[in-house]
Amino acid sequence: MMRKGRPKTHGSSTELSEVTEVLKLKREIGLTSAVSLIAGTMIGSGIFMSPEWVLRNIGSPGGSLIIWTACGLLATFGALSYAELGTLIKESGGEYIYILRNFGSFPAFLFVFTSVIVVRPASVAAVSLSFAEYAVAPFYPGCSSPQLAVKCTAMVCILLLTLVNCLSVKLATSVMNVFTVAKLLALLIIILGGIALLVQGHTQSFQNAFQNTKTGAGIIGIAFYQGLWSFDGWNNLNYVTEEIKKPEVNLPRAMMIAIPLVTFFYLLVNVSYFAAMTPAELLSSGGVAITWGNKVLGSWAWLMSLSVALSTFGSANGTFFSGGRVCYIAAREGHMPGILSMAHVKCLTPSPALIFTSLVSFIMVIPGNFSQIVNLFSFTAWLFYGTTVTGLLYLKIKKPELPRSYKVPIIIPVVFLLTSTYLVLAPIIDQPQIEFLYIILFILSGVIFYFPLVRYKYHPACLQKLTLHLQLLLDVAPTEKDKD
Template identity: 30%
Template sequence: MQVAAKDGRTNPGFEDVDLGTGSSSFDHTQNGPLGNTNPGNQTEPTEVSNSDDNSSNGAAVAGTAEKSPRGAVIVRLDRSISLPHLVAILFAVSGGLSIFISPGPILQYSGSVGLSLIVWFSGGIVNLLSALCYTELGIRFPEAGGSYSYVLQTFGSMAGFVTLWGYIILLVCPAWALLAYVSAVYIVQPFFSGCALPLVGVRLLAGAIFLLCAVLNCINVKYISKIQIWFSGAKATAIVLIIVGGIYEMALGNTENFSQPFEGSSTKPGEIALAMLSSYFAYGGWQVIVNMMEESKHPERDLPRSVYISFTLIITLYCLTNMAYFSILSHTEITSTDAVGVLFISRLYSPLTTVISVLVAISSAGSLVAVVMGHSRLLFAAGRVGHMPSFVGMVHQKYRTPSPSIIILSFLTLVMLFTGQALVLMEYISLFSALMSVELQIILLYLRWKRTNETPSFQVPVIIAVLLLLFHLAVLVLSVYQKPRQLGIALAIIVSGIPVYWLAVSWKQKPTSFTNFIDTLTRIVRCTLDVKKTE
């Protein structure tokens, strides 16, 4: 998107953003202090009159392409995500692989079988209620960007940019690299039983897996949504395999761990709180779903239903899986390993160990595909409102995917993966998630207070929103208690986004050499990737 500078030049790079509302000259959310949330009333964008926009390539766009009043073709993200796809995505990303690796810390802090199962169930309910709060925000703002967009439209331009900055460095890229790495580890592990894994080989395989997932996300959202069902099926198959094995062992009489389920339960509030903290994060990852509301066919109807359906499945299956673990494994065995699922299968029937490893690897890849789809919409949304160069907010004319934003984030992820920084930064994921949870609960309550005249189709009771705010504040305090040094570093990284904002967004009179460089880069990206700006 080109913006006329004061000296008459056009600047296709970082747009002129209104510091009060976070809107740029082409932003469609300018009605009121929080923007117009009704996509049906959005104004048509001003089209760039470059020759390539009006060429036959643009005119040949199919699907959701429309014509603006000036006759130029408008390209939008495809509304291709239906209810089954939302459920599959939520099932894949909620908790990721936590059910296969996380029971240890929860059992260690809770102290007993019975209390650990209660903690797992409670953590699922808290995440369900939190997801319903996100659902209300997603229905209020049914557009790409999710949490970033909510902060931008509520607290303004700088707050939105700093949130985006933290998301990319502390959550998005480390999470992508970690999922690719875990998938590679589970693929390689059966071939190196009892031996150290080749680090370079694992990273190369992880890079290949990640690139495949990124390319798939660049090609077609409809295709990704369909194969996501198969990825989720792999995760469900692994879980059901463990549950069936547990039922079989219990039928044989292996119920010793359930004879006195609450024996050894912790009575220390601090340990119980840490168990709840571990359980809360064990279900995390579902937040990504609100980033894709612009591509949901019926967000107001399907988002609440998908949350209820997926969390009912997840909570039930996770609790049953933990019960299955206790049918074979002892307290010590569960707390001393970070691969509980594989250990359980090896004890149940060792020839199935390779099968469960492959299923877990596929599950990790499925989670990776889903988060790449969701997280890339953050950067894409930033490109549309002027927090990134305009080409970042463009989509492929044929496939309707935000390929520039995916490519940029993929490059950063590969750098983190091969330098080892992803494993360092993964310690900050829970801290940043806790910060964002508090911020979004405040946004929800603020909107309830300031926009009393609006009644979205779905609302959570205010008391639930208040209680969740208190809970997330407690989670944040516990996270700080566990990792005080990491919090300081995380805050320093987040605050470092402020000078970047001043230079990239607030500073209007940029040097001619810089604007010419961004102008050339934009033309190269548009021609090379066949992308076009959206509404």
């Protein structure tokens, strides 16, 4: 049930603080849309870009398939842990709200400061750049696409996503559903082509499959980063808990359907890539799916460019959908400017938060490089994933009496936490890079903003006036939590 509200007016002015009623986002995400949100976000640029980088880091086809299997298992462990958190803390916001409820305001602010400014916009930017690469490629056959054309196309993609998500939640979820079906069909084409090649005896890549496998701790960590990028989105449903119908049932059920399905598809797609290409050809391909299409589909190779473009657009939509919610929830809790906690009075979408996310994503696109963005995103994300699951272990040990509609065996979050710790520390210890130091310094720089703006609630008059003008311009009003 939704409640609309209009600000009271006094003469010609509208007072932001005097609101008779507030808005509430509606529960419009059923099981099908929940599965689509997870699978549709996970299946994006990664499976068409990351196989080359996983192989480059791990060194062998056999090692690559093990990395992909382990990534799927780790994502499943994480999702099952998050499912219990989602049934314990029935609020939207994902890691942010779980860290806030378990560890307090300061760690939650550091997370959301990093997430809103870097992690989520970086994810949207990376997926949009992937979309642009494949969308532009058919117009420049035989040569590299101009970076200006790629970046402009990526910006158009972000602009279109902003429009779709601001207009309607139902429209955004419908786009996810349609594009999820389209991308599953694209993966099915690759899988069936791979099966045909294997039947014909194209198994040379699997002979001595583990030859040249690299085993350094840091190398394996970076290989995991690239593989796990393809699984990013396994936690997206927890960002929109307040918009899910019967979350205590549909949250764990959607995760148990979507993630094993995606893992199964990913493994078969990688087998198909190795059936069509030697490791050397795959490493020099640039666009793995395009090279596969040229080898297997011949004159129909353009289908792969179209399929990858559709897939990445759908994934960007899911990432954008959930990323805007994190910004919105944080603002509602007082950790971001108040305007970002408001929703459109007619469309009932968190349009200010979505617009803000798109603006930061625009900035990320300008100097963006796919591989660098992935490593930046992965290191930061797994630092906070581990922190979040630590909160679940705390609740399991210290508060076992809390009512739970779903419980995960404790060994699963323990394994997930240990793996997260490895993924954060191994690259730093084995292959230290200055970028990791920059990320840590950026996270800690949140202290500068936390104490004056959040702890001591300093709100400059100019910011209050700006909020008022933006509220009138965007036709938005404050919202309340769903207490159902």
